[in-house]
Amino acid sequence: MKSLGLKASLISSAVILALSGCSDSNKDTAPTAKDLSLANMKQWVATPFTLPASDADNDDMTITFSESGSPVSSQNGVYTFSHGMLEQTGELAFKYVPLTAEAGSIDYQVEANGKTASAQISVSHIVSDPLANQQWHLRNTGQKAYALSDEMKAGLVEYYVANLGYTEEQAQELMDQAFAIEEERLVPGEDINVMEAYAQGVTGEGVTSVVVDSGLEIRHEDLQPNVLAYRSLNLNSDAVDHTDPTNTSKTGDHGTSVAGLIAAKGWNEIGGRGVSPDTSLIGMNYLGGGAKVDQTDFLVHGFPGSGISTDENISTFNRSYGITFPTAIAYSEFDEAVQSYPAMVLRNGKGALNIKSSGNGFIDGGPEGSLCSDNGANALGLTCYDGAFEPSQAHPFYLSVGAVISDGSHTSYSTAGANVFVSAPSGEYGRWSPAMVTTDSMTCLNGYSGFFGGQIAAWTNFYGEAFTRSQYPFNFPGHEDNAQCNYTSTMNGTSSAAPNTSGVVSLILSANPELTWRDVRHILAETSTQVDADNAPVILDVNGSDFVAHQGWIENAAGFTFNTQYGFGRVNAGEAVKMALNYSESLGDLMATDWIGEGTVVGAASLDKDIPDNNADGVTHSIEITDELTLEAIQFRFDVSNAEMQFGDVNGNQTTAGTDLAIEVTSPSGTRSVLLASKQALMYPAYSFDAGFQPGYILKDSVMLSNAFYGEPTVGTWTVRLIDTSDASFVASDGGDNGLGVIGFANNTVPSKLEGVSIRAFGHNAQ
């Protein structure tokens, strides 16, 4: 049970009020207790009150609480009832937090000098949002969020009996076992702790989040109250109304679901609740939809012309999108200049944050086919795609977010990498495991829920109406909690983790608008929750020597814990808001070193260093930094070539040079960060937005960001080690059904070469 911010010293099963030590039992009068009515409260928001109890003799009073005749004792000063929580904040001062929308009552008894009085606190008229109790990411009670439903189990039993030759008993036993395994992952308390933020009076007012996505239904019943009128942008060049980014796709609008996670209006008795329920919203339909208007890439970063002024309180640009392609895309100074604008210019220079989904490529992504199954990445638990592939995740001006499930552990799909800063809930697919309950395009004629939702339509076509309804009861038209199909229970992906983080950032900046974007990053790094504490390392045997490809959690020299799957951990709204309200750090100006290094990346001759095949020693290169900064982020730039890195060879194989490449960095303080674990889907030659593919290169002007060294000093020797981790060749089990059409992967016959490496550090003056 979480504390609502009260002192933990109040640990007793009764409240003893020492109002006076003086009494005379012969003349003593009984204490008094009056009934109290608490009404018109918001669910999860604390209401302070004074208990109407007194003793005329000023005797010590002991107060006990009960519900329906059963005594309720406190834990850490918190009394938990079926409908809410009670905390003491003073002698007779309490806070009540409604946990449900149900009315209820609390009986209390006052005892003073052997005499007692009793009365009742009645609780009624709780303003709520009917779906909030299923939003496990906000408050995880172990609820199923419409996954693992009774209908689902019954439908599966029926299906197995009818189609797979099971007896009913066999099918029931199989499903009971399967459901029991999944239900173990419904863990109360594994959430982002919004209640503690709300208890501090912070619900997101005063800031605006910009949803850069596939659209935003500005008239959605649960979004419209937060949508800033006429401020959204339809970026399609042939749009009739450029202020309306509503996506009219029948099959669902990603952006509408993303927006609901940030700021579905709270406490309006409609739908669910955003993380930051009073934050304003602007939508921009950046994704899909054909030709865009001129300067779209500038507009989605809040440049002049977007309607966003430099003094507006924009908290975040939510970016639940990315590029999933099995190549390392080159860094671009032009893109950095565009993408850094919200942080460097907006909010009068205090900056807005770009919150970026890390990607859904942990298992696979597409064009690489079966590579990550065939090379062992999937079985080992190494990421197939790495955040380092995508250059927008290689600078500190975008904040990458990974995704976790309802027990706090890593999702099946969340792309890992040293660039990941934090993680947030998103869940799995909403059937065997909870996903997100959020807004969906309105009516049953549009959206993920409804007749035409991609999953619903396809499953109905394949399995028929009854089975589909049983498997997706909430999204199938007719569910009593979703009669108009305005909500979905299957939203997931790092696309959901990013807006949940945008919501937390909005709460932080609502709590303290004076914070800079770097302060917000600092707060997130300080307050995020270390989940999956036992996350195990992955150790590869490289020709008889160990290489730690995934380290699990590490603690750096500045005391920050970091993991490439989770960043600094799962965002914690309550702790973040608490730190924001009491913020005392002074990070000063943002400083950046020049690019420091050698070889082709700094315009010099190639280093021409071989990376020996299947050799754990690899090749090392050291770089000295003399500028004294306290690190906030650090970038590493590489050129790594291999002549065989083409588009497949004459035998129909692709080289393993890309997938075998691992890179680690060790800081002057001794902290180790893995930039590439190996076994990743570096299948194509390096790519550049400015020059296309770069045959012969695994990495060309590739920049990788590591957050693992946050808070450490820059000065000293940084050691980079590049390793080729395998000499194996293997068949592509997809039979050539991959982007290159290759039927196998042949071990590189020539060693890859390190041609250049450089580093650039961001931070503030060391104090």
Place this chain on the structure above:
Amino acid sequence: MSLKKTVLLSASIMTALAVSAQSPTPLLESAPKKTVKQINMAQPDFGGYKVERKLKYVPVSQIGQQKVIKKTQSMAIVETASQTTVTKNTVVRNILTGELAPLSGNINVLLKDGVTADQVSSQLGLTLVVSYPNTKLAVFKASPDADVIEVAAAIKSSGLVKSARIEVLETIYQAD
């Protein structure tokens, strides 16, 4: 949203009853087989784009007998006689995604330190669309009959800019 969610089911779902490594209880879990797109390795004409010289982006009202490749409410990509000059509304193909998109005729520029957008404009005879305050970013428009690729090359070789990028009216990103 995870791509898996949106991919249509294929016949393979019926065989998804077998245990998958991705989920301890994958019974009937959606695990559709992906259709993998082969990538065109053709060398790009600029950046990551191949110019489709026989395609043009035109208003729907101007469509005549040409074959329509793609159409939206008011605009269409249609076949046309081969164009020698790359201008606004020339259609290009992204070699990474395979998608078609038109050019705006604009060139987005990151200026070198100490260089102003007006300098570039006057020195190269380009129309300045906008110079963004507090940045070194500017947008220039090529004249209607100028070849945008040649203009971009001239800008790059001027020594005034760090980067010059031909604007393609597309989004390369996809929802996560």
